[in-house]
Amino acid sequence: MLAECLNRVKNGEISQRQAAAQYKIPRKTLYNKLKNKHACKPGHLETEFEKCILSLSDYEFSVDSFDLRMVIKNYLNQQGRNIPVNEDILRQFVENLSKELENVPSKNIWNFDETNLTDNPGQNEY
CATH class of the missing domain: 1.10.10 (Arc Repressor Mutant, subunit A)
Structure with a gap:
């Protein structure tokens, strides 16, 4: 746009x-x-959010829609932009992100739940 x-x-x-x-x-x-005063091209933020999500997946953290909203909201807050992140905006972002990830092999997409996460990693709960 x-x-x-x-x-x-x-x-x-x-x-x-x-x-x-x-x-x-x-x-x-x-x-x-x-006037070319912005170095970022359209779509730059989406690429940065994608990198963030992929970095989290490298550490085996799953990212659901709530997590994604928090990443975006945190970024906007740091920029001093208090924009409400509503469902329509997020849906559009996720659709755009889905298009970007179309060629990513499924073996590179991880999904984890919190089964193996613990508040005290040094404690054996078995």
């Missing part, structure tokens, strides 16, 4: 102000993108 918006502004179809209102993108963001 951001790329489409930027193309329309670059082609003179709409002004930055109209684009900001129509696409609900902050005008300053559009300005910075048009």
